[in-house]
Every structure is written in C-alpha cells, then in structure tokens.
Amino acid sequence: MSTPALPGSSDVFADPARDARDAPLPEESVGLWGFLTTIDHKRIGLRFIVTAFGFFVLAGILALLMRLQLAVPENGLIGPDRYNQIFTTHGTTMMFIFAVPIMAALGVYLVPLMLGTRNIAFPRMIAYAYWLYLFGGLMLYTAFVLDVGPDAGWFSYVPLAGPQYGVGKRSDFWAQLITFTEVSGLLVTVSIITTVFKLRAPGMTIERIPLFVWAQLVTMFMTMFAMPAVMVASTALILDRLVGTHFFNYAEGGDALLWQHLFWFFGHPEVYMIFVPGLGVVSAIVPVFARRPQFGYPAMVVSLIATAFLSFGLWVHHMFATALPDVGKVLFTAASMAIAIPTAVQLFCWTVTLWTGKTVLRTPLWFVLGFFFILVLGGLTGIMVSSVPLDLQLHDTYFVVAHLHYVLIGGAVFPLFAGFHYWFPKVTGRMMDEQLGRWTFWLMFIGFNVAFFPMHILGLEGMPRRVYTYSAAMGWGALNMTATVGAIVLGFGILLFAVNVARSLRYGALAGANPWQADTLEWWYSSPPAFGNTHRIPVITSRTPLWTPGGIAGEVRGLSRSPPETLVTSGLEAHPDHRVAMPTPTIWPLISAIATTVLFIGSIFTPWAVVWGSIPVAIALTIWFWPTRAEARRHRALEKSP
Amino acid sequence: MSEVVLDPGSRDVDARALPSYAFGTSSLMWWGTVGVAAIEGTAFALAIIMYFYVRTRVQTWPPSADPPELIWGTVNTLILLASLIPNQLAKKAGERQDLRGVRIWLCVCLLFAIAFIVVRGFEYTALNVKWDTNAYGSAVWFLLSLHTTHLVTDTFDSAVLAALFFTGPLEGKRYADVSENALYWYFVVGAWLPIYVVLYWAPRWM
C-alpha cells in the first residue's frame, strides 16, 4: 500500500544523504546468542507479547474445558479436583500471566518509539524481567500438568489455601507464581516510568506526550503501589504454610480477612492496570481513524489520573458479604460508582472525536466498536454490583462472572486486538488481511456475547461461581449450553486471528512506514524499526508530529553510533540534558533469572533455599553489573563530565 | 536548548556538547533508585499496617509476651543514624569525583554496615517472641526481616561498588553510581526509623 506524501508530513524522508544513515546501528546481536543476549526493547517487548499471547491461548483452552464440563448438568467430564485446578489456573493465568504483562509489554515495545528515543531505560533489567516472567509461567503449568496445580482459586482465599486445608504444595506454586510475576512487573514499571520522564525526544513537553504513553505511565504508577500488597500477602501465605507463622490463623491472633484486605488492595487496582492501557490503545486508534486529533486531551489525561487514584479506594467492594462493619461499606459503593465518571469522560470525548471526524472503517476501528458495546455493558453491571445490598445477591454468582468478562474482554481484550491489527504493520512491515480481520471481529463479538450474556441470568437464577457441576433440576442447563456454544465461537474467532497473523507474516501487503497515515512518532520509523530505532532522534514541536506541518522540526546530531548513545532530556520541558551509552548485549540477565528461579522454586520446599539460593543470584548480579575494561575504555573515549 | 542549537534556522541539537553522565534527578539511576525505594517503601508501609491490623484482633499487646528488649534495637538505630555521616561524605566525594574520598568513605560505610548487621543478629535474639508463636510474633519477625533484607542487599551493593573503585575499570558515571547508592542508603536508614518505633515502642505505649 503506497503512502502518498501528505501535506504537512515530515519531509525528512526526502534526503538521500540522511537516508543512507538509516542502516542499522552496529552491535546488534544475531542468531541464538543474539536472541538470548539482546537489549533491544523491541525484541524483548515482542517476545513478551508473543509469550503472553501463548499463555492467553492456554488459559482459553482451560476455559473451553470448563464450558464443556458445564454445558450439561451433572456432567462427568471433569471431576471436582481437576476442575478446581482448571479454573484456578485459568484465572491466575489471565490475570497474572496474560493481561497485566501483555499491556506492559505493549508499553515496552511502543513507548520508546512514541517518545522518539533509541531504547527503553534499563534494557537489561527488562530482559531479566522477561525471563523471570517466562520461568514463573512455566513453573505454574508444570505443576498443573503434573496434577499438583493450585486449586484454591486465582484469589487463593485462606483458610482454604492455608497450611491446614491447602494440602500439598499446590498453593505454594500459586504464591511463588505471584512472586515471579510481581518482581518482573515491578522492574518493568521502574523502567517505563524512567523512560517517560527522562528519555523523551527534545521538545516533547508534558502536554505533547501521546495519550497511549500517559495511560502506560499512569498504569505503571498504579502497579508500583499495588503490587507490593500482593507480594506481602503471598509471602505471608508461604510463611504460614512453610514455617508456621500465623498471619491468617485466627486461633493465634491472625485473620482470614487480613488476606482479603491485602489481596484486594492489590486486586482492585490490578483490574485497572489491565483496563487503563486498553484505554490508551483506544486513544491511539480513535484519532487516526477519525482523521482528527483527540478531543479533550487535558480532560483525557486528568481522567486517566483520576481513575488511577480512585482505583485504590474501592477494594472493599470485593468484601461486601463479609462481617465488616456496614457503616463503612457504603463509602466504597460511592467510590466504586464515582470511578465510572472519568471513564464516562473518556467515552464522551471519543464519541465527540468520532462524530466530528471523517471515520474510515478498518479492523482496528471495528474492535473499538466492540469495545464500546461490551465495555459499557460491563461498566453498567459494575455499577449494579457496586451497590452493597444488590451485591449481596450478585456477589459470587455467575452474574459477576459475566460482569468481569464484559469489562476485561470488552475493556482490555478488544482494545488489545484492535492494537494488534493496528500495530502489526509497524512490527512486521506487512498489513494484516482486512477481510479476515472483519471475520475475526464478528466471530469474537458474537461468540463473546452469546457466551457471557446468559451468565447474567444464571446468576440471578441462583447459580454460584466455581461450581464443577449443578443439579439438573435447577433449570440452568439451556443457558449453560448456550454459553458453551458462544465460547466455542469465540475460540474460533481467536483461531482465525492466529491464521490471519500466520498468513500475513508471509503474504501480507508491504506496509511502509505509515500505512494508516497516523500522527504519532512510532509511524515515523521504518516498519519494522531498525535496532536503535534509526540513528536519528527527532526534535518535536507538536502533539501530532506527523500531522502538523513542522511537527518534526529537526534532529539530534552528534550521538555516538558505536557504542550507541541516546539522549536524556529534562523532566517537564524535555530540554536536552546529557547523553548515555546504551548497554551492550549480555547473557547475564538470563543467567541471573535462572539463579533467581532456582531460589524462588527452592523456597517452596525449604526456607534455607532463600539463604543458599541467594548466593548464585548475588554472583550473577555482580557479574552483570561489573564493567569490562573494553567497555569502560569506549565510554571514557566519549566521556564529558557535567 | 540554545547553547546546543547548531544553527538558528533549524531546530537541530548538537549532542556532542552535552555531558555523558549526570548526578541527581538528571540521572537515570536516580529514577531507578527512587522507583525501587517507592516500591519497597510501600511494602514496609503495608507490613506496618499488618502489624497494627493484628493488634485489633487481640486483647492485650503484646499477647502473651514481653515487648522486644530496647537495648539492641536502640543501639542499632544509633549505629544506622551514625552511618549517615560517612554515607553523606561518600556522596559528596562522588559528586566531586574525588577518587580517594570515595574509596575512604565507602570503606567506612562498610565498617558501619558490618556493625549494624551484627547488632541486627542480636536484635533477633532479644525479640521475646518467635515467628510461630502467634500472629504478633509473625508480624514482628516479618517487619524486622523485611528490613534486614534491605540491610544485607545495601551492604552487598556498597561492597561491590567499593571494590570496583579499588580494582577498576572506572569511568565517570561510576561517581554518579556512588551518589545514587548513597540515596538508597538514606532510604534504608530512613525506613528503619518508623519500624523501630513500631517494633520497640508501640507495644510499650499500647
């Protein structure tokens, strides 16, 4: 698809002398060794995305197994033990191994490109975070395959998951899975926050940051303050189970509700950590397909920030049925309803943008349409369950299963698929098939609604959650069968997406740099961007640099190519501040991750693993940090003191 | 931006004129360190909240035990506070890019580190409760151990950095690393102060 030069688009493409310098920077690592040692944020981000998608498919298969078991009453397909492991693994995977990591991974890939810089901050730490994440996920599925998977639910309530009733090592695998994914996720937050504050292209003031990046930044802050809660909780759980502490043992002054407070203090922000990046994706796509800048940028930013703050004040709405004092609960109803307002602001602003634009219907916009429908429905049922008295009927029933899937699939998965179809050309250099994309959308949209809408009714008709079967006399069979059929259709939609990806990788039309004629910086680079995102760092004067005439007003010269350097800019105004050399490819993040994995898994079996296991970790981290003479020499050659 | 603009007609930037490392909020490591401190600080805050939550679940405090002995905790608090002096001097030496100063003061810091780790060992013996006695004991050991982990990692970080300053290979940005390491040391000492009050004084006041 050729892209005619639009009036006002940057004409820096036209200079052949400059184009000659578009060759990839040296020190790009190749082959298997390159794969294991790369510090390029795009390669690491892409493997994060692909791995997370793989786990998504695994968890989806688990969901289909559940639907097959529940399709008819008193079904003997799957017994209670296996079923409990299946729904626990499904939920744990979707929440910890798919949804949060994939959104962060989108950030790892796209944020540096959108900010106009060469690499993410602390790329070796991102590499380490990936391996840790992968090994944690593999540990969980190994346990599941060996029939010792966690079986106390993705939320692992005590005392069911505690030492007395949580037999064997099952819940320990769950708790350490948390440790793996939380350490990984927290390292990514530090990296992305630093990137957004310090590595923006010169001239990219705080008001020119794309909304996608704002969403990522806000999410990273939420992550930073929420994840420690689940780390503390899961550590306390392992300690109760392994060394006899009594955090959750009421007989010795502990409390089962302490677990719920700690878990949900994390758990509620977590769903917003999944939802807010999806909002960022929608904000990236809507203006491009409406052919006008997003309406209400300041309101959109404030809404993202308000959502993040409010999300920390809702957690008790998961505990309305407990014996907490009624007086406080209504405050959480009010807060849970209030958080709908910033989301509504975003919806109104997108609607206005589309209404006053010249919309062009392509697959990404179809998925945004799906997002509007499904997310709004989920948000409205969310308002229902946020009301304390009504929640007492709806809590822990299939109504909530419906609600959570409407908001998560509507609010995160549909934007994610919109984003896949939108950024696929940038990542691979080829367009996805538009026809297949439409089919994918309709199969997913129809399949999803047929699967999950009946669950609202099932909940009201008395069907609780987490049941491996139900009595034939309850009259729930027809709706359950319907839901199963819908789930299968949804599965076909996702399969079709995979087919589209595979075909497009080989036969897709060549995309060029900017096939959608979009406005943000990632579309300035080649498709796919070269290592180091070309050697040029742009100087920005606009929020929509590729649309505004003179939006890219110059470039940064004088950065070294070998070792590659990037530019650090000041906080709010993005003035050039100093240069930093990018690190060289290294195997030590992988080796450190292996050592850390041994420590984490070992400590499931004995507390001494923490002591002995930390020695190889310390050695690996030290070697990782320790500079080589060659590297120090090269840096000193470029050195200039502040 | 004006001093690095090549020619007034274009907005190009000449990065060669810029330094290749920086101190304080300009440096990426500062942000990395502060980010990690924010995360760990949240964990400490939650552990303290957990301690007080357990308080609401029992009648007497501490339940069936004496409060931790004051002596070792107080001695360690004094050592930690005193360690801020060589820490600050190391930071200043780093910012002056004074090689000898950095070497001396990092070593002095390490001496303090050995002292407070040893005394931390004594603290554990004087808590008057074990982690598996009751939820109070669990909360006490958890809070103390969370901090001990930071003492150990901070000591290790500082030792590695000190070693590098003796063996090389060195470059300018290592001085920035010294400055950021001092920041982390401040965090570890600063985080201890509320924990000290909670562990040693709260049971005497409640």
Add this chain to the structure above:
Amino acid sequence: MSRARSIAAVVALASSSRALAVPLQDALDPAGPQAQHLVALWDLMLAMSTVVFVLLVGAAWIAVLRRTRREIETPDLAHSEQEHRRLTRIVSAAVIVSALGLAALVIATIATDRALAGLPLQDALHIELTGHQWWWEASYDNADPSKVFTTANEIHIPVGRPVIFSLKADDVIHSLWVPNLHGKKDLIPGRVATHTIRADRPGIYRGQCAEFCGYQHAWMGLLVVADPPDQYAKWEAHQRETVSTPSDPTAAAGQHVFESGTCAMCHAVQGTTANGRHGPDLTHVASRMTLAAVTLDNTPANLAAWIEDPARIKPGTNMPGNNLPPADMGALLAYLATLK
C-alpha cells in the same frame, strides 16, 4: 403462582432420584421483605442501565458509522474555538447528568440498606448456622438450654416471623445464600456474622454455599422450609423429641450397628450413645427431604449408596466409605428409617 411452584417442587421431589427438583433458588422471586427490597433496587438499576446503554452505545456507534469514508483522508487539524466550546459544553453536560444519575443510585443504595436494617426483630427465632466442608449445621437457640436442638442441611422457619442467623465456620470460609429470601453473608472462621430474614409466604427455598470452599463446594446446598406457624410449632416440638429404641428387631440391630460401628464416631442421634460431632446430626434424618446437603433425594436406595461409597457421589467428601455386610446394611437402613 409461587405456591403452585412449591407444590410442583414437592411433587417433583417425590419422584426424582439424584436430581432434586427444587427450582426455587431465584433472586427475582422474592418470598420475604429482604429479597423484595433487593428486587426493587434491581428493577431500578436495570431500567436506568438499559436507558444509559442505549444512549451511550448508540451515540458511539452512530458516531463511527454515520458518515464513513472509503479511503483514509487527510487529517483535519483545524477546529474552531467556537466548535471546541460547543463540544465542551456537550461533554460537560453529559458528565453532569452521569454524576447525578450515579448520585441517585448511591441514594437508592442507602435507602435499601436502611430498609434491610429496618426489619422488625421482635419475637425472632435464633438459629446458629455453622458451615462445614461441605454441609450446614443448624442449632436452634433457646433461653432454656434444654430446648436447644440441632439439625443439618434442612431448616424450617415459621412464616411471618423474623429469623436471626448467627453465622460461624468450622474450617474454611463459606457463604449462606438463599436468594428467594435475602442476599448472601459469609461464614468466616474466627468471626461471628449476623444475618436476618423473614419468609412471608410458605414454600421450600433452596440455598447454596456461595464462597468457594473446596472439592464439594458445588454440592453444599441448604433447604429453608417456611411453614405456617402452627405447622412450624409442630415441627419444632418434634425436633426436640428423642427417638426411642425401635421395637422391630431388624431396626434395633441397626441401631447397634450405628452405635458400635464407625457411624457414631462422626454422627449424633439424640437419645442414643452416638454423640459424634464431625458430621450432621441424624436424630431426625428420615424426615428430611434430601441427603448429603441437598445432593440426593432421601430414598433408601440413595441412602444406601451414600453410606457405602460417598466419594462416588461427592468426590473429596470427608465421609469415608463403609463396606458393610448386606445384613448389617439392611439393618442400618431399617434403623435410619425410624429416625423420623
């Protein structure tokens, strides 16, 4: 309509085997004031949500679909100050309307909460309900300790009288949920929760544990039978009676099997030496409609199957299998049949 349904349910009960035909576990068919308040709130929220959904999604979809272009056109960067102000006013108005709607729902929530708390509690029946993996223990409190009695999985309450539940849990967290009567309340080990209901029409209301509690969470049902007051009084009086040794020799032999075998280690029958506390009290088991926490109809065949191999019916259950010689099983069943 609802009375016909409860009669139909009882009839269906009598005829089915494993599948228990008690379809009344329905939040939208309130049988008492608590559930009624919640249905009113549901109706309000459903109505408002439907209107909002149509407006919001309609506007968004129309915005996208109304004037689509075939090709990607040049972006439109010129937006007048005047248009921007107009659009800002529209969005602001929409936000204010949304906030007002939400405020109304907060008020409706508070009003419903107060209505629920306002249930008159004079002359209330007190029942202490303890959740176990995977059955319900109900102890009817009384100022006179000799009048306290215990039953399991099927409780009777008088129509028109408030019932105050004290909720405890023996092992893990469970949740009491009888949707026709009220929302749910968790049973948490180490805490006592209170839940108050009243049934205003007679019927059999099915409930189910609503907090995941392990292997047999799915089959931890509860029947709440609301009887007219005089019928309830008879039931209550009968529950306090202990059963005498049966005259029939087979049944008497069965009592011996019960008391001297493994049964008595977990189960209690008042008036005998069997005083186990780990499983349901079986003093009047023959008068119950179901077995195994509303999993099986109470028929001799089901009872025999349950006693012999509970794990086949409820895998993971705590009750062990009992491989009794046929004569002993026959005697035991005969004995249990006398425990009306």
